[in-house]
Amino acid sequence: MAEKSIDIKGLTKKYGEHIAVDNLNLTIEKGEIFGLLGPNGAGKSTTILMILGLTEVDSGSVKVCGIDSSRYPLEVKRKVGYLPEDVGFYNDYTGLQNLMYVARLNDIPEEEAKKAALEILQEVGLEDVKDNKVSSYSRGMRQRLGLADVLIKNPEVIILDEPTLGLDPEGVKKFLQLIVRLSRKKGITVLFSSHHLHQIQQVCDRVGIFVKGKMLAEGKISSLAQQLFSKNAFTLEGGIATLTEDVEPPLPLKEMVQKMKAIPEVAHVELVDNGFVVESHRDVSAYLSRLIVKSGYGLNFLSKREYGLDDIYYQYFQEDKNR
Template identity: 65%
Template sequence: MEKVIEIEGLTKKYGDFTAVNNLNLSIGRGEVFGLLGPNGAGKSTTILMLLGLTEPNGGRAKVCGIDPVQYPIRVKKKVGYLPEDVGFYEDLSGFDNLVYTALLNNIPQVEAEKKAHDLLEKIGLGKEKDKKTSKYSRGMRQRLGLADVLVKDPEVIILDEPTLGIDPSGVKSFLQLIVKLSREDGITVLFSSHLLHQVQQVCDRVGIFVEGKLLAQGKIDELSTQLFSANAFVLKGGIKPINRDNTHKTLSPEKLKGKLEAIPGVAKVTLGKECFELQADSDVSHLASLAVIEAGYGLRFLNKKEFGLDDIYSRYFQ
């Protein structure tokens, strides 16, 4: 995969404080990458260095093959940046704000108006295009902000905490829009956030960023396997003895536990009155259900727990 963002040993210090510490990261074309970490972790400082808005003390970065320190204007032509709060001319409509941005990017008037109209339809603000932005909700402003960065047809979009203050339904549609843009237009997205569930919904890969350091990066399932290794798969089942004839007796709970423990790859089995929990290094749900039935029990339910980003995040902090 072609690398659109490449970072090697990037470091930024403010006096004795190290905001970003020896950061190494690469992001491919069309990828949605989540930069995940608490406030103050160094995410925004990293973004500023990628945009050429602040210079690193060490290391280097390339965006679309361009060094942002040497050629910040060239980088800005390739990258669209959506901060936490976007500023617009409040007395202008959403349409007029977009046209103005297009004109600033040297797009001719006729083309600018067509682009503004098409983008407003694309982001779901077509019916609100003539309304003054002072009347826009927080969610509408962020959608308009997304259109604003798309005006210049960027190869990369950087989103810095873009969903703060948006209601849940607005967040869902905004996140869906980001994924759609990435998939349909091949845009690379760097999504910086401290909201784990949102990152998990949209990102192909994540990087866990704490105190200026990237502790881990990869796909969520890969990080889960690395962290939880021997018990990466957890099954929870509900069971109930079945009344059968004398030739097919239900085994005792202890013998049922023994059958479950004998399944290859199982690390631990906990048995309750009418339930069990099983930890294994792979998905053994088919073997577990067979063992329960062969032991003379009915299987009321069988759920597989997958460790999510919150589990991974918590484990790294531990």
């Protein structure tokens, strides 16, 4: 069961004085979709390059499917499909020709490769344009061709470096769905790097947060949220207004705050001008809105604050400082 697709131990990479990846430990199990989340320059790409043996490891070890990738990079590359960020193709060749070339580099017999290529092109939705030159492809099509390119060697592990960069929201959604579908269908392990929390949330089983070469936290998305925002998993923001034409005067604000605090699971209430911020352990927006209206106020808006990556590592830095 616990077969490890990727096993990283004490991985370190330095560029001169700068430490790009600092003593990284990570294991990814077979069939898992793992999201590597981190801001630009966090060392995500460097880690990926080391997994593939495309750059030298300063210390530590990387094993992919049980094979040491700094010693036997060829074996690893046979099993791993890698989609680099901002992937490039030979523009004078058609999509199919590009795929066939990669198949030839993988020593797949011609007939078999052709069959597989057509199948995969259909799967990623490029069968209509397979004989067009890649120079005529849009960004989304290139990205999908990149995925096809990764899949043609029938990999056990695929590594996608910022695959959604530069795609429109619709394209991102489709692309992510495609990845999940293919991974589930063929039992492929996926390592997915991104700096968008939402995209990672949509598809990944497990997430690692990677900042400044260190893994800050890793785990399932839900547990990660608890890990990070244990006190206040939900934050609601609202705007209130006093309606002048009302005859009855509204409840004093202080009293309303008291009532808000009385709602079960609410941890903290703060008043800001013309509004409030409520932190709670679970979603209390329904209770809040009823309370506000009952108290004689108008509700301008009520929104859940989403946590982006910024908030997450901001949170971590704060904790670091407090320590």
